Amino acid sequence: xxxxxxxxxxxxxxxxxxxxxxxxxxxxxxxxxxxxxxxxxxxxxxxxxxxxxxxxxxxxxxxxxxxxxxxxxxxxxxxxxxxxxxxxxxxxxxxxxxxxxxxxxxxxxxxxxxxxxxxxxxxxxxxxxxxxxxxxxxxxxxxxxxxxxxxxxxxxxxxxxxxxxxxxxxxxxxxxxxxxxxxxxxxxxxxxxxxxxxxxxxxxxxxxxxxxxxxxxxxxx
Amino acid sequence: xxxxxxxxxxxxxxxxxxxxxxxxxxxxxxxxxxxxxxxxxxxxxxxxxxxxxxxxxxxxxxxxxxxxxxxxxxxxxxxxxxxxxxxxxxxxxxxxxxxxxxxxxxxxxxxxxxxxxxxxxxxxxxxxxxxxxxxxxxxxxxxxxxxxxxxxxxxxxxxxxxxxxxxxxxxxxxxxxxxxxxxxxxxxxxxxxxxxxxxxxxxxxxxxxxxxxxxxxxxxxxxxxxxxxxxxxxxxxxxxxxxxxxxxxxxxxxxxxxxxxxxxxxx
Ligand code: HEM
Ligand code: SF4
Ligand code: FES
Numbered sequence: 320x321x322x323x324x325x326x327x328x329x330x331x332x333x334x335x336x337x338x339x340x341x342x343x344x345x346x347x348x349x350x351x352x353x354x355x356x357x358x359x360x361x362x363x364x365x366x367x368x369x370x371x372x373x374x375x376x377x378x379x380x381x382x383x384x385x386x387x388x389x390x391x392x393x394x395x396x397x398x399x400x401x402x403x404x405x406x407x408x409x410x411x412x413x414x415x416x417x418x419x420x421x422x423x424x425x426x427x428x429x430x431x432x433x434x435x436x437x438x439x440x441x442x443x444x445x446x447x448x449x450x451x452x453x454x455x456x457x458x459x460x461x462x463x464x465x466x467x468x469x470x471x472x473x474x475x476x477x478x479x480x481x482x483x484x485x486x487x488x489x490x491x492x493x494x495x496x497x498x499x500x501x502x503x504x505x506x507x508x509x510x511x512x513x514x515x516x517x518x519x520x521x522x523x524x525x526x527x528x529x530x531x532x533x534x535x536x537x538x539x540x
Numbered sequence: 541x542x543x544x545x546x547x548x549x550x551x552x553x554x555x556x557x558x559x560x561x562x563x564x565x566x567x568x569x570x571x572x573x574x575x576x577x578x579x580x581x582x583x584x585x586x587x588x589x590x591x592x593x594x595x596x597x598x599x600x601x602x603x604x605x606x607x608x609x610x611x612x613x614x615x616x617x618x619x620x621x622x623x624x625x626x627x628x629x630x631x632x633x634x635x636x637x638x639x640x641x642x643x644x645x646x647x648x649x650x651x652x653x654x655x656x657x658x659x660x661x662x663x664x665x666x667x668x669x670x671x672x673x674x675x676x677x678x679x680x681x682x683x684x685x686x687x688x689x690x691x692x693x694x695x696x697x698x699x700x701x702x703x704x705x706x707x708x709x710x711x712x713x714x715x716x717x718x719x720x721x722x723x724x725x726x727x728x729x730x731x732x733x734x735x736x737x738x739x740x741x742x743x744x745x746x747x748x749x750x751x752x753x754x755x756x757x758x759x760x761x762x763x764x765x766x767x768x769x770x771x772x773x774x775x776x777x778x779x780x781x782x783x784x785x786x787x788x789x790x791x792x793x794x795x796x797x798x799x800x801x802x803x804x805x806x807x
Binding site: 327328329330331332333334399402403404405406407408409410411412413414415416418419420421424425427495498499502503504505506507 | 728733
């Protein structure tokens, strides 16, 4: 089979979507563990952040892959949403989606779009200042600035609220997405039940953990 | 001697036959090119033990008496095996009951005074022919592209029962083979994806030694045909599995994804 036909196929798109989603899940997990340290120890958080911010492998290999991964994931998400909507030109006068599927599964584009809006805010809040600090202003290395930068951001109740709301939607996104991605890559066997439990746990623990971190810094300032 | 009809007390059955009055909201469309719309029909005297299609038969009888055009709908066996009946009833394919086709749906699933929406299965790949009848030949073309095994039937055919097959595989192949090709999976899917149907047709052979020979071509061709017909992309909502009258499992979709990936990587 011609490789071009493979790349155009619906299943290849589905698998690409799943792999990019799983990749983002891994990213999210490491981000979660690093941020969690900020609750327990400013020093630990500072030293890990300093390492992540200055390690060339993280900065120049993993970070670009991540950015490409995010962009690929949401563009593909919009492409598939558009294609899937056009597969039913006339919609039902009465449709009872709740009878057979979860809200989260039917509204991945909604939860995904909120997460995307959050990511833009997040880039503006942390990533852009970080890049300016390091590569535009070429400011001196300061291994202890990270905790302070983080805590300061959560002073604002509006930002804390927006972050918490976005994580709620991320939770819904993952509630469906985590397990969906395994089904997409063809993983459905006797281990799936346990995996589903893990998926639901991840979808709750990680986003709500992030909300906890935001609230923690908001109220401990 | 008592007259024979008095030995059987029909009143015993009366408690089951409380007649229902309903409002039907039915999609009417003259032909494939015409614009359609929902038309309201009040109907009375519907018994709970009637099947949904009998209820439509009664409506059509009334329309004939009035000299109006009858409502066109698909049906054949009326016992849940042919897959011909369709209908999107109150927002669900084959109505609110589980593991049944529309012909097996009974009016006792509804209440007196209910309003019932009756629409055709909707998908770009299932164009409406008239009223509630849709063209599902896209399924036939998918089948023709690979949903078969090539067997020499010239006389020295090997009896299938002489080939040892693990019971577990045989059972799962049989389960997949119970798909009746009704299209409820497509109709229920928010993406109009045909993955459950195609995966059942791929799985029923992929699990058996007879199907292994053509396995790679089968899955590649059937998926290519599925995509060409304009069905949407699966996002694993699971609506198909819930609405499928034969309980075809999502496991089949995962199996097809595996088969497809390994076939194209070998390819
Ligand atoms: C940290 C951020 C994100 C994570 C961890 C994530 C994770 C996932 C995962 C695991 C899936 C399941 C893939 C599958 O079903 O095979 C998924 C699906 C999806 N994502 Fe995301 N996602 C993120 C951000 C976004 C963004 C920004 C959008 C933008 C619109 C988006 C849109 C979608 C859509 C539409 C789907 C459903 C597509 C499908 O199931 O085929 N996601 N996501
Ligand atoms: S998989 Fe189920 S719903 Fe889909 S065509 Fe087959 S029997 Fe009908
Ligand atoms: S008419 Fe044959 S399955 Fe309903």
